[in-house]
Amino acid sequence: MTNFVAGVTNDNPTVKAPVYKQYHHVQYNGTVPVSATVSVSFPPSLEKYRYVIIQTKFSHNEAVCLSEVQVFVRGIYAFRVLR
Numbered sequence: 001m002t003n004f005v006a007g008v009t010n011d012n013p014t015v016k017a018p019v020y021k022q023y024h025h026v027q028y029n030g031t032v033p034v035s036a037t038v039s040v041s042f043p044p045s046l047e048k049y050r051y052v053i054i055q056t057k058f059s060h061n062e063a064v065c066l067s068e069v070q071v072f073v074r075g076i077y078a079f080r081v082l083r
Contacts, residue, residue, distance in 0.1 A: 001031075001032045005021055005055050006026055006028065007025035009023040009024065012051065026042055
């Protein structure tokens with residue numbers, strides 16, 4: 001896979017198909033070799049999203065095969081104990 005975008009949205013992709021780059025996204029520029037692992041990071045945001053989208057523009061008939069996508073969330077949870 002080459003030059004893909006990773007995006008996040010609150011629109012259910014089974015109801016509303018995602019349009020390439022018409023959601024909050026980051027671009028990955030480069031080629032991902034077979035069996036390789038790559039990371040993309042979004043700038044910190046207070047917004048919350050429900051769905052992760054991985055898309056690429058195809059110049060010819062290609063398939064995307066992702067064996068695993070892991071999502072890690074940055075953040076701190078503060079717990080306040082009331083007595």
